[in-house]
Each structure stands twice: as C-alpha cells, then as structure tokens.
Amino acid sequence: xxxxxxxxxxCLATAFSYAGGYRVSLQGQRSLAMGHTGVAVVNNAELxxxxxxxxxxxxxxxxVAAGVSPVFSNVVWQNEExxxxxxxxxxxxxxxxxxxxxxxxxRFSLGFAAYxxxxxxxxWPTDWAGSHLVNNIELQTIYVQALASFKITxxxxxxxxxxxxxxxxxxxxxxxxxxTDLEGNRANVTVDASGVNAFGWSAGLMYSPTDSLRIGVNYxxxxxxxxxxxxxxxxxxxxxxxxxxxxxxxxxxxxxPAELSVGISYQLDEKWLFAFDYNRTFWSxxxxxxxxxxxxxxxxxxxxxxxxxxxxxxFGFQYTADETFTLRAGYYFDQSPVRSGYFAPETPRNSSxxxxxxxSINVSDRVAIDAAFLYSRFEEINESYDYYxxxxxxxxxxxxYKSSAFVPGLGVTIxx
Amino acid sequence: MKKYILLxxxxxxxxxxxxxxxxxxxxxxDFYTSGTADFSHYVALGxxxxxxxxxxxxxxxxxxxxxxxxxxxKFALVQETDEFTQPLVSDNFGGLLYNGNPIxxxxxxxxxxxxxxxxxxxxxTPTTEVTNRxxxxxxxxxxxxxxxxxxxxxxxxxxxxxxxxMANPYFARFAxxxxxxxxxxxxxxxxxxxxxxxxxxxVLNYATSGGAGIYQKNNTDFTTYGENDITDxxxxxxxxxxxxxxxxxxxxxNADGVLIGIPQVSxxxxxxxxxxxxxxxxxxxxxxxxxxxxxxxTQILPGLVQAGVITQAEADSRKISFTxxxxxxxxxxxxxxxxxASILMGEPFNLDAQTAGxxxxxxxxxxxxxxxxxxxxxxxxxxxxNPLLVNGVSVPLADQYVLTFxxxxxxxxxxxxxxxxxxxxxxxxxxxxxDSGELLNQLNSGGIAxxxxxxxxxxxxxxxxxxxxxxxxxxxxxxxxxxIIAEINTTYNAEVPKANVGxxxxxxLDQNL
Numbered sequence: 001x002x003x004x005x006x007x008x009x010x011c012l013a014t015a016f017s018y019a020g021g022y023r024v025s026l027q028g029q030r031s032l033a034m035g036h037t038g039v040a041v042v043n044n045a046e047l048x049x050x051x052x053x054x055x056x057x058x059x060x061x062x063x064v065a066a067g068v069s070p071v072f073s074n075v076v077w078q079n080e081e082x083x084x085x086x087x088x089x090x091x092x093x094x095x096x097x098x099x100x101x102x103x104x105x106x107r108f109s110l111g112f113a114a115y116x117x118x119x120x121x122x123x124w125p126t127d128w129a130g131s132h133l134v135n136n137i138e139l140q141t142i143y144v145q146a147l148a149s150f151k152i153t154x155x156x157x158x159x160x161x162x163x164x165x166x167x168x169x170x171x172x173x174x175x176x177x178x179x180t181d182l183e184g185n186r187a188n189v190t191v192d193a194s195g196v197n198a199f200g201w202s203a204g205l206m207y208s209p210t211d212s213l214r215i216g217v218n219y220x221x222x223x224x225x226x227x228x229x230x231x232x233x234x235x236x237x238x239x240x241x242x243x244x245x246x247x248x249x250x251x252x253x254x255x256x257p258a259e260l261s262v263g264i265s266y267q268l269d270e271k272w273l274f275a276f277d278y279n280r281t282f283w284s285x286x287x288x289x290x291x292x293x294x295x296x297x298x299x300x301x302x303x304x305x306x307x308x309x310x311x312x313x314x315f316g317f318q319y320t321a322d323e324t325f326t327l328r329a330g331y332y333f334d335q336s337p338v339r340s341g342y343f344a345p346e347t348p349r350n351s352s353x354x355x356x357x358x359x360s361i362n363v364s365d366r367v368a369i370d371a372a373f374l375y376s377r378f379e380e381i382n383e384s385y386d387y388y389x390x391x392x393x394x395x396x397x398x399x400x401y402k403s404s405a406f407v408p409g410l411g412v413t414i415x416x
Numbered sequence: 417m418k419k420y421i422l423l424x425x426x427x428x429x430x431x432x433x434x435x436x437x438x439x440x441x442x443x444x445x446d447f448y449t450s451g452t453a454d455f456s457h458y459v460a461l462g463x464x465x466x467x468x469x470x471x472x473x474x475x476x477x478x479x480x481x482x483x484x485x486x487x488x489x490k491f492a493l494v495q496e497t498d499e500f501t502q503p504l505v506s507d508n509f510g511g512l513l514y515n516g517n518p519i520x521x522x523x524x525x526x527x528x529x530x531x532x533x534x535x536x537x538x539x540x541t542p543t544t545e546v547t548n549r550x551x552x553x554x555x556x557x558x559x560x561x562x563x564x565x566x567x568x569x570x571x572x573x574x575x576x577x578x579x580x581x582m583a584n585p586y587f588a589r590f591a592x593x594x595x596x597x598x599x600x601x602x603x604x605x606x607x608x609x610x611x612x613x614x615x616x617x618x619v620l621n622y623a624t625s626g627g628a629g630i631y632q633k634n635n636t637d638f639t640t641y642g643e644n645d646i647t648d649x650x651x652x653x654x655x656x657x658x659x660x661x662x663x664x665x666x667x668x669x670n671a672d673g674v675l676i677g678i679p680q681v682s683x684x685x686x687x688x689x690x691x692x693x694x695x696x697x698x699x700x701x702x703x704x705x706x707x708x709x710x711x712x713x714t715q716i717l718p719g720l721v722q723a724g725v726i727t728q729a730e731a732d733s734r735k736i737s738f739t740x741x742x743x744x745x746x747x748x749x750x751x752x753x754x755x756x757a758s759i760l761m762g763e764p765f766n767l768d769a770q771t772a773g774x775x776x777x778x779x780x781x782x783x784x785x786x787x788x789x790x791x792x793x794x795x796x797x798x799x800x801x802n803p804l805l806v807n808g809v810s811v812p813l814a815d816q817y818v819l820t821f822x823x824x825x826x827x828x829x830x831x832x833x834x835x836x837x838x839x840x841x842x843x844x845x846x847x848x849x850x851d852s853g854e855l856l857n858q859l860n861s862g863g864i865a866x867x868x869x870x871x872x873x874x875x876x877x878x879x880x881x882x883x884x885x886x887x888x889x890x891x892x893x894x895x896x897x898x899x900i901i902a903e904i905n906t907t908y909n910a911e912v913p914k915a916n917v918g919x920x921x922x923x924x925l926d927q928n929l
Contacts, residue, residue, distance in 0.1 A: 076436045083493040083913030085442055087435075129919065177868065178891070178921045182525065182538075183508045184477030240925035241528045380439055390868040395918065404436040 022120040022139060022347055023257075023281060025312075025334075026069040026095040029370035029411035033358025034316025035330025036374075037275035039263035040206065040216035043318075044368075044413040045099035048113035048147055050261070051204035051218040052159030055101045055149035056109045060415035066098040067370060067411020075122070075348055079129065079399040086128040091138075093121045097411075101149070111147030111161070116140070117220075118167075118256045120347045127186050130345045130397050131174040133388060135188065137346050141167035141225070141256060145202065160203030165223050165256065168194035169230075175237070175245065176390060185236040187243070191250055191291065193230030198223045200256070212267040222285060223256040232293060248295035258282045263314075270320065275330075277314040283307035283337035304387045305344075310337040316356070323362060328372070330356040341396075343383035348401045350381045360413065368413040376405035442913075448494040451910030453672040455491035457498045459555055459607035460484030461567060461598065461659070462614050462676075466558025467586070468502075470882035470889060471924065472537070473510025473523035474560055474586065481890030484556045484611060486897040486915050491609070494912050502556040503590035511542025512585050514578055518542055519585060524883035525926035526876065533876070535883035536928050547575060550590040553605050557598055559587045563617045564647060565638045565655045567598040599659055603669055610663050611900065613676035613852070615656070615834045618647035619827050623681040624886070626788050627823030628816035631830065646826060649833030656834075657841050664845040672908060674848035674900055677835045681827055683856040685875040686789045686885035687819065692781040694795060695744035695809060702738045705810065709736040712775055716765060726754050734779045738809075745781040746795060746808035751815055752822040753777040778812050784821040789885045791817040848907035850900050864895060868918035871895060879922040890920040 028046030031038035038050030045065035047054040055063075071093035078085040101111040123136040142165070149159035175187040204218035230252070234245040263277035284307060291301040316330030336351045343350075358372030384398030440447065460466050460482075467474055468482025479485065479502050488500030505512075510523035522542060524535040559566070561584055566572050573591025577583035592601050602610070621644045622629040629644030636651040660675065662668035681687065697705070717731040726734075730753065738744050759765070760772035767775070781787075787795070794817060799805035807813065819827075835853070842849035856873065858864050859880050863872035871892065872878035875885055880892035888896065894915040901912045 074436055076438055078438060078442050079916075080442060080447075081914060082916045083442055083448070083490060084916070129916070177919045180477070180921055180924075182924060182926045184480065184921075238925040239927045240526070241927065242526075242533065242925050378436075390918070393869065395868050400438060402436040402438050 022118050023259075024071070024093070024095050024117060024119050026071070026374070026407060026409060027097050027115050027117060028065060028099075029067045029069075029358060029372040029409045030065075030328065030360060030413070031316075032069070032374060032409060033328035033330060033356055033370075033372035034275055034318055035277075035314040035332045035354070035356050037263060037265070037277040037314045037316040037330060039204070039218050039261040039277050040214040040265040041263075041273070041275050042206075042214065044415070045101050045111070046097070048099035048101060048111045048145070049097065049115055051206055051216045051263075052111060052147045052149050052161065052202065053157040053204040053206040053218075054216065055111050055147065055159055056103070056107065056151045056157050057206070058101060058103070058109070058415070061103045062414075062416040063101045064099065064414040065370075065411060066096070067409055068094055068096040069372075069374075069407050069409035070094055071121075071405065071407050073376075073403065073405035075345070075401060075403045077130065077345065077348070077399045077401050082129070084129040084399070086125055086130070088122055088124055090121050090123045093119060095119060101147070107151040109149040111149065111159075113143070113145040113147060115143050115145075117143060122345075122347050124345065127174065131186065131188075132177045133173060133344055133385060133397055134346045135172040135174065137169070137171045139167070139169045139171075141165055143200075155208040157206050158204070159206075160201060163200040163202060163220075163223065165198045165200060165225065167196045167198075167225050169196075169227065169254070175234075177395070179238070179243070181236045181238050187237045187245070188235050189245070190233045190235070191230055191252075192233070193227035193250075193252070196225050196227045198225050198256075214265045216261075216263045216265075218261045220259045222258040222282065225254045225256060227252045227254070232298075244295075244297040246295060246298075248293050248298060250294060251292045252290065254289065255285045257285050273318040273320075275314075275316045275318075277312075279312040279314070281310050281312070281337065284309050286337075304342065306339055306342055307337040308339055310335040326360040326362075328356075328358050328360075332356070334376075341384060341386040343381075343401070344385040345397070345401075348383075348403060350378055350383070350401070350403075353377045358409075366415055370411040370413055372409045372411075374405070374407040374409070376403075376407075378403040378405075442493060448911045448913060450491075450495045450912075451905070451908040453904060453908035453910050454608040455495055455497050456608045457555075457605060458484070458488055458491055458500060458609045458611075459602045459605055460487075460558060461602055461610060461612045461663075462558045463562045463617055464558065464560035464887060465616060466611070466613050467556065467560050468558070468893070469560045470884070470887045471510065471523040471525070471535075472882075472884035472887075473521065474505055475508045475510040475523055476504055477508055477921075478890070479504055479556070481893055481920055482556060482558065483893040483897040483900065484558065486894055487611070487900060488555060490897075490901060490912050490915065494910065498555075500555040501552065503550050503554045505544040507540075507543045509538055509540040509542055511544065513542050513545045514585060515547060516545070519546070519578075523924075525928060526883060526923050527926060527928040535876070538926065539928050544589075546578060546585045546589050549575065549588070553592070553601065554590055555605075557602050559584055559598055561586065561617060562598065562614065563621075564614050564652050564659075567614060567659055568655060569638075570595050570597055572597060599662060603662055607663065607669050607671045610669075610671050610673040611676065612659065612663070612673065614659070615647075615652060615678045615838070618652060618834065619678070619830050620681055620886070622646045622823075623819055623827055624686065624788055624790070626791070626816040627819050627826075631826045646830045649830055649837065652830075652834050653837035653841075656837055660841050660845055660847070664847055672847070674850055674903055674907070675838050675842045676850045676852050676900070677838050678831050679853040679856040680831055682786060682824060683853070683860050683873065684886055685873055685878070685881045687786040688873070689789050689875045689885060690787040690792045690795070692783060692785045692787055692818075693743045693745040694787070695738075695746060696742045697738055697740060697744050697809075699740040702740045705736075705738045708810070712736060712778075716760070716775070719764070720756065720759070725756070725759055730754065733782075736778070736780050744809075746787070746818070747810075747812040748779060748781050748785070748808075748818045748820070749777050749812045749814055750779050750820055750822075751777060752820065753779060774812070781818060784824075786819040786824065787817070788819060848900075848903040850896075850903045852896065852899075855896060855899055859892075866895075866917040871917070876923055883923055889922045891917055891922050894920040
C-alpha cells in the first residue's frame with residue numbers, strides 16, 4: 001500500500017471555485033428597469049457606473065442615486081440515473097449602489113461611486129451529491145470609485161477614474177466524494193479570505209451627434225483579486241498520516257473580468273426613450289482557479305474553468321407618463337461564459353433571457369423613488385463538470401439544472 | 417391603474433418562479449416505476465453481509481451503508497414506502513457488551529505503524545449493550561453469524577442463552593421475544609418485498625477455521641452440528657425452501673423478492689492475502705532443516721511405498737524440502753493423508769512416539785492450499801520461545817491454519833449445491849436471483865470499473881473489501897446493491913435507479929493511539 005494511493009484518493013482538487021454568473025448586473029434601478037442599459041442614457045447619477053462621461057450632462061449641481069436589489073435566486077439539480085435531487089437554499093443577496101456627482105463647472109463634474117458588480121451566494125444542502133465541488137459559497141466585492149467627467153465639446157465628453165476593490169470569500173466543500181472520519185462524517189474544507197484589496201479603473205466616452213441621439217462607450221478594467229494568507233480549515237479529516245490535511249493558509253487569485261460596453265439611445269419624443277447596449281465581458285482571463293496551500297503536505301488544487309468571453313444584448317425603453325410617473329421596461333439576453341463540460345454547481349448559470357420593468361415616482365422636484373424588477377429565465381439544461389479528478393482520472397459531475405432568479409429593487413434619486 | 421395590475425402580475429410571476437421546477441422531476445409520481453413489484457414494505461434477511469457488517473464488526477456507518485439500506489433508499493424514489501428501519505448499534509466503534517462485559521471485538525481500522533499501514537482493532541470500548549433489547553420491528557433483519565437453519569430456529573435470540581453462547585447476541589438485541597425466530601419476526605411485518613442472502617456461514621465458518629469442522633453430508637439434524645461444520649446441501653435446500661415458501665408462497669406473505677447466491681469462499685481476500693509459501697530462510701537454517709527431514713524424504717517415504725502403505729504419489733506429496741531465500745512452503749498436518757504414527761513406531765522404522773506423531777500426516781503445503789488471514793500472525797512464531805520449534809516450519813501447522821485442497825473441494829461441492837438449490841427455488845417462486853459469486857470473480861480478475869477507478873478484491877487497496885478480508889466496504893455493498901437492482905429491473909420490469917458507487921466510502925483510516 002502506497003501513501004500516494006491515499007493522496008490520490010483524498011487530494012482532490014481542493015477547489016474553491018466560483019461560477020459562471022458571478023457578475024451581478026444590478027447597478028441602478030432606472031437602468032435595470034430598461035434592461036440594464038445605460039451607457040448612452042443620461043438619466044441620473046447611475047451614470048457614474050454606466051458611463052462616467054455622461055455625468056457632466058446632468059442638469060443639477062448635486063446628483064445622488066442609491067439603491068439595493070435583494071436577489072432571490074435558486075437552483076434545482078437532479079440526476080435521473082441515481083435518483084438524486086438537490087435544491088439550493090441560498091441566502092438573499094443584497095447588491096447595492098450609491099452614486100454621487102457634483103458639478104464644478106459647466107464643463108467639469110466630479111463624482112464618487114460605490115457598487116457591487118461581482119458576487120455570489122449559493123448554498124446547497126451539506127453533503128449533497130455535488131458536495132465534493134461545493135457545499136456553499138459566499139463571494140462579495142465592493143467597488144469604490146472616484147470620478148471625473150469632462151465636456152470636450154458641447155456634444156462630446158469623457159469621464160472615468162480609479163477603482164478600489166475590497167472583497168471577501170468564504171467557501172466550503174467536501175474533500176472528495178467519499179472520505180469520512182471514523183464516525184462517518186464527511187471530510188471537508190472551508191477556505192476563507194477577507195480584506196482582499198485590488199485596484200482597477202474605468203473610462204467612458206459619450207457623443208451626441210444630434211439632440212435626440214446619444215452614443216456611449218465605457219470600459220472597466222480587469223481587477224485581479226489576490227487572496228493571500230487566507231485560512232483553510234479542514235474538518236472531519238480521518239486521524240491518519242495518510243490524509244495529511246491540517247489547517248493552513250492559502251493563496252489564490254480570482255479575476256473580476258474587464259467589461260466593454262457600447263450603447264446608443266434615442267429620444268423619440270418628449271415621452272419615449274429607446275436604448276440599446278452591448279456588453280462584452282472578457283471572461284477568458286478566468287482559465288483556472290488554483291489554490292496554493294501553504295502546508296507543503298497538502299497538494300495544491302487546480303480547477304480548470306476555461307471561461308470564454310461573452311456578450312450581453314440589452315434593450316430598454318422609457319415612457320414618461322406625466323410629471324410624477326416614469327415607466328420603464330426592458331429585455332436582455334445574457335450569454336453564459338461557461339463552456340460545455342465546465343458547468344460547475346457553484347453558480348450554475350446557462351444563457352438566460354431576462355425581463356425587466358420598473359418605474360420612478362417623483363415625490364418632489366428633488367426626490368424620486370425608483371423601483372425595478374428583474375426576472376431571469378433560464379432554460380433547463382443537461383450539463384456536467386468534467387474536470388474533477390479522483391485517482392488521476394476525471395470524474396464528471398452531471399445532471400439537469402434549472403435556475404431561477406427574481407430581483408425586486410428599490411432606489412432613490414436626489415437632485416439638488 | 418392598469419399598469420399597477422400589470423406590475424403586480426409580473427411581481428407575482430417572479431415570486432412563483434423563485435422555486436425552479438424541472439419539467440420531469442424525479443419527485444413526481446411515476447417518474448420511475450416499480451413494474452410488477454411492490455416495494456412498499458421491504459424486509460431484508462441474511463447474515464452479517466446483510467446487516468452491513470464490515471471491518472470485523474457491526475457499527476453505525478456500516479449499517480447505514482448496508483446494501484438493504486441502499487436498496488430501500490432507491491425503492492423510496494420509485495413508490496411510496498414504509499420507513500426502512502435497522503437495528504442500529506450504539507456507536508461506530510463496533511463490538512458488543514453483554515451485561516457490561518465485552519463479547520465482540522471492536523472494528524478494524526487502517527493504522528499506520530512502523531511497518532506501514534496495517535489493519536488493527538480500534539482501541540475503544542464498545543458501548544452497545546446487548547441486553548438493552550430494541551423495541552419495534554426492523555426492515556434489516558440481517559443477523560451476523562446466522563446460518564440458513566438459524567433463521568427458523570426458535571430461541572436463536574434468547575437473551576439468557578447468549579451468555580452460554582447458545583444464542584446469537586446480534587439477534588437477541590432486537591428479537592421480538594426470546595423464543596421467536598428471525599423468519600417469524602420478518603413475517604410479522606407483512607413484507608411486500610424481500611431479499612434473502614443466507615448460506616454463506618454454512619460453509620464460511622468451516623473455511624475460515626481452516627477446515628476445523630465436519631462436512632455434515634447426509635446429516636439433516638442441525639442440533640448435532642458444530643459451529644465450524646458444513647451444512648448438508650439437502651438439508652440446506654429444505655430449510656431454504658421453507659423460508660422462501662413463507663415469504664413468497666401463497667400461503668405465506670406472497671411477497672416479491674430477490675434471492676442471492678453464495679460466492680465461493682476462495683474468492684475473498686481472507687484466503688488470498690497470505691501465500692502458502694511465506695517462509696524466508698537463511699542457508700544455515702535450510703541445511704539444518706533438510707538434514708532433519710533427510711531421512712524422512714529418502715528412507716522413510718520410499719520404505720512406506722515399498723511396503724504398500726502409501727502410494728508413490730502420496731510419498732511425493734509428503735516430501736519436505738527447503739531452499740535458502742524467500743518462498744518456502746509451510747509444513748502442515750493434513751488429515752486427508754494416511755495416518756502413519758503407529759506404523760512409524762513399529763518395524764522397521766522404530767521411531768519414538770513424538771517423531772512418529774510429527775511425521776504421521778506431515779506434508780509441505782503447495783500452491784493449491786489456502787492460508788486464512790488469521791494464520792498470518794501465527795506462522796513463524798516459536799513454541800515456548802524455542803528457536804528450534806518454529807510454527808509452520810519445524811512444527812507443522814495444525815488443521816485450523818490451512819485450508820487444504822481437499823477441504824476446499826468440500827466447500828466447492830457444498831456451495832455449488834446450495835446455489836443450485838437457491839436458483840431452482842428462485843425459479844419455482846418466480847423470484848429474482850443474483851449470482852454474487854460472479855461479482856466476486858470479477859473483482860478478483862481485473863476488477864470492476866466505476867467512474868473514479870477500478871474496484872478489485874485486493875486487500876486494503878482494492879476498495880471492495882473491508883479490513884476483515886471477508887466483508888465488503890460500503891463501496892462494495894453499493895456494487896452489490898446495483899447488481900440486485902439490475903436483477904429487480906429485469907425480473908419485475910421495474911425502473912429502480914442505481915447507486916453511484918464512487919460516492920460510497922472504502923476502508924476507514926484512523927490512527928490507533
């Protein structure tokens with residue numbers, strides 16, 4: 001009997017992994033209601049995220065927009081061959097945003113933004129059939145950005161600024177499909193890292209060839225989150241030199257990919273505004289999630305992700321009913337960055353059709369309440385993650401997935 | 417107002433969609449089908465292999481992964497079933513107490529010592545007190561140690577008789593009364609479906625004891641049987657038919673079920689780990705030994721042939737020779753050889769009683785002999801610390817340390833007859849039949865592939881057999897469960913989903929401190 005045999009048995013890819021959809025597009029209620037378009041829409045301070053070049057076109061001296069979008073999202077999985085089924089019981093996610101802009105002069109505005117574009121919160125039943133891939137995961141990032149917006153000519157502006165990112169992650173999975181301690185409890189590991197910092201930037205351009213037509217482009221850079229010295233807590237590991245898993249620290253890296261958005265908006269008349277955005281997310285930077293454990297006896301974990309760049313097509317319109325009510329609706333198609341065979345259950349998302357709607361109620365000249373909702377419709381999908389290994393051989397984890405997501409959101413717009 | 421109605425409608429749609437539903441959910445009725453079988457109340461009968469016994473003991477996580485437990489979980493996906501209950505022991509240590517005194521040992525764990533990983537008994541005190549009789553009926557009626565006729569033996573679970581080893585402590589723990597039988601307690605539950613895997617111990621005890629028992633051919637009186645005897649095949653068939661008749665017959669419970677055949681014992685690691693030639697010797701010892709047996713090989717044996725006492729073939733099989741290095745065969749006492757003691761003491765040999773006794777039925781083992789795993793710790797030890805008296809070398813191994821070819825033949829004959837009976841009874845009652853021997857043969861030759869590797873019968877590393885070398889691991893039991901499910905699906909035209917073998921544990925690692 002060889003020690004290597006047990007290492008092969010137990011040493012898995014002690015993975016920590018996120019999933020396809022850890023981009024959460026909920027950065028403004030007005031934009032969201034219009035299919036999360038906004039790169040060429042001048043509406044309120046949400047521009048700080050969608051296209052900071054547009055901030056300078058806001059009419060008021062001070063603009064504030066803030067809101068929160070509770071995410072109700074769940075997944076069901078089943079495998080017919082073995083009669084297995086599991087449902088996530090995920091906690092409600094709460095992405096938020098807060099934007100502020102201040103007009104220094106007719107040509108120059110400063111701004112400040114805080115938002116949460118990446119995050120994931122998935123909780124499967126402990127020790128479910130896919131527990132060797134994930135039991136639960138919670139990923140949070142907060143982007144904080146200083147902004148400047150400058151009008152080059154009356155119909156051309158630029159804007160942008162540096163981004164400071166703070167993130168944390170907590171992830172638990174079983175070490176493999178069958179390892180238990182003497183009592184039959186499954187061996188598992190929790191990796192936890194918080195206070196992970198990184199920097200990035202965004203920049204945008206807005207051009208208005210006519211009064212009613214706007215064109216925008218915005219780019220947000222790649223942010224590489226490097227977790228260093230996070231804690232890895234091993235539980236229920238058999239008391240044996242053949243399973244050398246002891247609490248240690250780890251290093252890992254997770255990319256928040258760059259995103260390019262181009263868009264167009266057209267003001268048909270006083271009441272109707274149409275918008276179209278195209279997003280390209282450069283997910284191909286996410287090739288593999290590698291966990292480097294500090295303890296040399298614990299094999300490092302390599303988890304191929306092999307994401308591909310993906311596109312999102314967004315459509316929205318806005319109808320200004322009267323002085324009090326503005327109604328919005330939209331649709332977008334969100335293409336999954338996950339390749340077939342890499343469908344891991346951390347946040348299992350295939351391509352989705354998304355329907356949005358919402359309204360603003362002007363409470364006063366200065367204050368408006370913005371409400372929006374998002375309903376994501378995912379097709380049922382038969383998929384597998386084929387790159388989990390036992391004994392140096394790939395063991396696919398497969399089944400039928402169906403996800404749903406419903407996001408009601410509430411925000412406020414203030415202009416002074 | 418219209419827009420609010422529209423909006424609230426969309427909101428409601430969203431809230432409803434929070435629980436995603438699959439088009440064809442396995443939770444829906446009729447996703448799977450029980451075919452012509454009725455799984456609503458499943459009862460499993462058998463011995464330790466049915467109880468979920470592993471690593472030389474019965475413990476909770478083993479019971480949870482017993483093949484009846486795996487089957488019951490799958491049945492529950494197919495139709496509405498009663499809860500499947502098991503007489504769970506109190507801990508994961510294994511072992512039994514009777515009035516506070518340990519009567520069964522704790523489980524083996526794989527512990528790493530100076531010589532590498534070795535199975536050792538877990539150094540814990542058992543907490544399962546037999547006299548705390550469990551209430552209620554149990555779907556898993558597997559009783560470790562039970563032979564075929566024990567299932568219909570009144571008093572097999574008599575609590576008082578346990579002390580005198582006249583009853584089975586495992587059954588006494590959960591028998592409904594002192595005088596009940598295993599079968600009666602099973603029938604009292606009105607089973608609609610059953611599995612029956614009994615008969616292993618009718619030959620296994622003989623085998624694991626190295627053949628230290630009697631093949632009770634044509635003796636149908638079980639009360640005269642010893643613990644290590646082989647049950648008469650005709651008596652076995654009679655008892656087996658009685659049991660099945662009560663379970664599946666029209667005058668009995670008329671239940672559906674699957675009968676499981678008995679594997680040949682030679683296929684288990686218990687008999688294949690210790691080779692018959694495990695003795696390393698240096699040149700000096702070899703010279704001394706060969707000198708000692710020289711006269712026996714060159715004078716006594718030819719003399720006996722010449723006198724017509726034994727054949728040349730027997731004389732050849734009785735020759736003792738050692739060579740320097742690894743791989744010397746052990747010396748054994750073979751009761752199937754001609755007893756020569758009295759002849760050797762007479763003319764012309766004139767040997768003393770001790771030497772005559774030593775040579776009486778002496779031979780060296782050959783590659784057809786099997787050494788039980790339990791002999792490993794005995795071979796090579798010395799008698800009273802005397803370096804000249806080495807067990808298996810200068811002192812031949814007694815009957816219980818070796819399963820000779822002749823003894824194996826008796827086992828094969830009995831097992832073959834049992835399986836023929838089981839198969840014909842299965843046919844007569846239109847029940848499923850699973851050839852577990854086929855499964856073990858596959859594990860022995862090349863193994864059985866699953867999505868995470870290949871399961872073989874290799875001790876410890878093969879993954880299918882637990883650390884006692886006789887019982888399966890949970891992964892091995894899952895393999896058997898799948899074979900039973902395949903048979904059910906064929907026999908009853910059912911669709912019962914399989915178990916995912918790779919998700920079940922193999923041997924347990926634990927450092928015994």
